[in-house]
Amino acid sequence: MLFNSLTFVAFFAIVIGLYNLPFPWRVKKFNLLIASYLFYAAWSPPFVILLWISTVVDWKAAQWIHNSDSTSKRRLFLSLSLATNLGILGYFKYGGFLLENFTALMASIGIDYQPAAWNIILPVGISFYTFQTMAYSLDVYLKRAAPAKSLLDFSLFVTFFPQLVAGPIVRPSQLIPQFAEPKRATSSQFYWGLGLITLGLFEKIVLADTFLAPAVDAVFGSGKSLAPLDAWTGVLAFSGQIFFDFSGYSTIAIGAALCLGFALPNNFRFPYAAIGFSDFWRRWHISLSTWLRDYLYIPLGGNKKGPVRTYINLSITMLLGGLWHGASWTFVVWGGLHGLYLAGERLLREFVPKQKWFSGWPFKIAMALVTYFLVNITWVFFRAQSFEEAMRMLASMFGFGAGEKVLYLNEILPAALVIAGMVVTHWMMRSTTKEAVIEKAPAWLIGVVWTFLLFMLVIAQGSDSAFIYFQF
Numbered sequence: 002m003l004f005n006s007l008t009f010v011a012f013f014a015i016v017i018g019l020y021n022l023p024f025p026w027r028v029k030k031f032n033l034l035i036a037s038y039l040f041y042a043a044w045s046p047p048f049v050i051l052l053w054i055s056t057v058v059d060w061k062a063a064q065w066i067h068n069s070d071s072t073s074k075r076r077l078f079l080s081l082s083l084a085t086n087l088g089i090l091g092y093f094k095y096g097g098f099l100l101e102n103f104t105a106l107m108a109s110i111g112i113d114y115q116p117a118a119w120n121i122i123l124p125v126g127i128s129f130y131t132f133q134t135m136a137y138s139l140d141v142y143l144k145r146a147a148p149a150k151s152l153l154d155f156s157l158f159v160t161f162f163p164q165l166v167a168g169p170i171v172r173p174s175q176l177i178p179q180f181a182e183p184k185r186a187t188s189s190q191f192y193w194g195l196g197l198i199t200l201g202l203f204e205k206i207v208l209a210d211t212f213l214a215p216a217v218d219a220v221f222g223s224g225k226s227l228a229p230l231d232a233w234t235g236v237l238a239f240s241g242q243i244f245f246d247f248s249g250y251s252t253i254a255i256g257a258a259l260c261l262g263f264a265l266p267n268n269f270r271f272p273y274a275a276i277g278f279s280d281f282w283r284r285w286h287i288s289l290s291t292w293l294r295d296y297l298y299i300p301l302g303g304n305k306k307g308p309v310r311t312y313i314n315l316s317i318t319m320l321l322g323g324l325w326h327g328a329s330w331t332f333v334v335w336g337g338l339h340g341l342y343l344a345g346e347r348l349l350r351e352f353v354p355k356q357k358w359f360s361g362w363p364f365k366i367a368m369a370l371v372t373y374f375l376v377n378i379t380w381v382f383f384r385a386q387s388f389e390e391a392m393r394m395l396a397s398m399f400g401f402g403a404g405e406k407v408l409y410l411n412e413i414l415p416a417a418l419v420i421a422g423m424v425v426t427h428w429m430m431r432s433t434t435k436e437a438v439i440e441k442a443p444a445w446l447i448g449v450v451w452t453f454l455l456f457m458l459v460i461a462q463g464s465d466s467a468f469i470y471f472q473f
Contacts, residue, residue, distance in 0.1 A: 002043035004253045005206055005466075012040065013257065016162075020261055026183040030153055033161070033261075040162040041125075048124040051089055056159045058085045059134045063141040063148040075142060082138035090131045093124055098328035126166030128325055132292055134159055137173045139296055146174055154180040163257040167250045169268040169288035176263070184262035196439075196451060197256025203454045204249030208419055211461045213242040216416040219407050221384055221394070228404040230413070232397035238416040239384050240377050241423050244272070246469045247286070267434075273376075273424055274431035276369045278342040281376060293322050311347070316340040326383070331391060335382040342375060373424070 002009050016036050020029055042049050062082035066075050091099075097119035107114040137158070140146040149155040158177045164170075186194065220227060220235025227235075251268035258265045268287050275281035282290040298318040304311040316337070323336020378395070385391035397404050430438070439447060 002040050004250065004257075005202060008043070012036070013260075017260060021185070027153065029183075030157055030180060034153065034157050037157065037160040037162040037165060041160065041165060044125045045122065051093075051124055051127070052130065052160055054089065055086060055130065055134045056156050058082060059138050059159075060149075060152055060155050063138050066138070066141050067148045079138055079142045083135065086131045086135050090127055093121055093127055095324075095328045096121060129168050129170055130159060130165060132170050132289075132325075136170070136292065136296065140173055149173070149177050151180070161258070161263075163254040164251075164265055167247070167254070168286075169251055169254065169266050170292050171265060171288070175266060179263050186260055186262040190259050190262060194256040194258070194260035196447075197259065198253050199256075199451060199454050199458070200435075201249040201252030201254075201256060202458055204245040204252065206249075207457045207461045208423075209242045209245035209249060210466055212415040212419045213238045213245070214466075216408055216412045217242050217384070219412060221386075221390070223405075223407045224390075225407075226393055226402045226404045227397040228406050229398060229400050231406055231408045232394055232404070234408055234413050234416055236377050236381055236384075236394065236398065237420050240273070240380050241416070241420050243380065243383070243469060244269070244423070270434075271427040271430045273373055274369065274427035275372050275376075276365050277372055278339065278346050278375075281372060282339075282343075289322070289325070293318050297321065308351075312344045315343050315347075319343065331382045331385055331388060334388075334391075335379050338375075338379045338382070 002012060016033070019032050019036075024032070038049055038052070041052065059082050062078045065078040069075050069078065100116055100119055104114050104116060137146075137149075137155070141148055149158070154177055157180055158171070158173060161171075161176065216234055216238040220231055221239070248269045255265045255267070266288060270284040270287065272281055272284035275284050298314055301314040301317060302310055303314060306314075317340075319336045319340030320333055321336070323332045323334070323339070326332045326335070381394050381398075382391050385394060396402055
């Protein structure tokens with residue numbers, strides 16, 4: 002079920018109506034659980050079974066880990082949880098990728114291996130809820146948290162529909178305690194939630210789908226060398242499309258949860274105003290970057306085992322972060338480039354003398370421009386369907402070869418305006434939050450902006466395109 006659909010509007014209205022009826026808290030939570038299963042089943046009912054498997058296995062494994070005094074048994078039960086979750090994720094998401102590469106390996110040594118076609122459908126959002134349930138088992142194993150006291154609360158944590166299929170990836174300590182006592186949105190929370198839903202839909206439908214997607218699709222779907230202006234327009238437009246699409250989903254998720262009285266963590270903090278790549282990852286897909294930091298980078302040793310090991314840990318973390326996004330070598334390269342950027346930034350900090358100019362605004366602005374430029378280079382690999390397409394796009398961007406024009410002014414101009422507006426807005430907001438700005442704004446201005454957003458949604462006539470991150 003898509004947030005940007007009339008089906009979801011009807012579904013959410015029914016959920017809100019039932020939630021505000023005078024039922025006992027346990028009944029309300031049970032209704033939310035059923036609603037969450039229905040929300041997920043709208044894509045493919047059989048895949049609800051995968052949610053049940055993850056729920057039951059992690060529920061029992063965490064209890065066994067918590068109740069065991071034996072280190073070997075605790076590791077065994079944690080291994081059961083990790084093997085189940087990673088096994089399901091590996092089969093559905095990476096099975097075809099592994100088979101394809103195994104076939105290529107056999108061909109390289111002269112063996113003509115012809116496997117049956119891999120026709121397994123990827124369950125929507127499997128990477129998100131897999132990481133979320135794994136965090137629960139790991140937190141119990143690491144004694145960061147005790148197991149949930151209620152199977153109903155834990156099941157709702159796994160399946161809570163606002164953030165089920167594309168995050169934010171919520172930690173157990175962030176959400177499970179909120180289910181312990183009755184929650185009901187205050188009038189302020191409810192209006193805030195509706196406002197965030199409106200903003201998120203505007204980001205997705207108007208900015209990502211209406212203004213930016215046409216340029217992106219024309220450029221990356223051309224299949225030929227392009228003029229530099231067209232290539233750069235397409236890549237920069239994708240930098241905006243991927244942000245508004247994913248930020249739009251996260252904003253809707255946070256708003257929908259807030260309408261029910263629940264708080265979800267922010268997932269973006271104006272990333273295109275980042276000064277450096279560590280700053281970028283503190284602002285982009287925050288729930289994933291902190292997950293990778295806490296459950297992969299730090300357990301690998303982080304920066305505590307010397308510089309060489311630090312660079313290795315950074316590389317491993319970002320390579321796996323790239324692979325998390327998709328079963329393709331282009332995603333691995335995307336992650337690897339970010340790992341290389343982070344390592345280069347760390348080297349720069351170590352070897353460049355900390356003179357006054359190093360911390361001054363001219364240097365920061367230069368670093369911000371370099372950051373945005375290099376991030377856009379990585380987006381080429383993220384969007385391209387193959388290395389051939391990625392290399393052709395990079396060659397076009399830097400003027401190698403005779404390029405053709407595929408974009409018209411009515412595609413270039415809207416994309417350019419939205420990109421410029423996005424970058425300027427990020428810089429204006431880099432040290433604050435939406436909440437802080439709105440709290441200071443007069444009521445009439447909020448009303449005008451809200452009306453404008455709704456008007457643009459009507460003019461855009463909706464959208465039935467899925468969110469980009471559903472494929473991850």
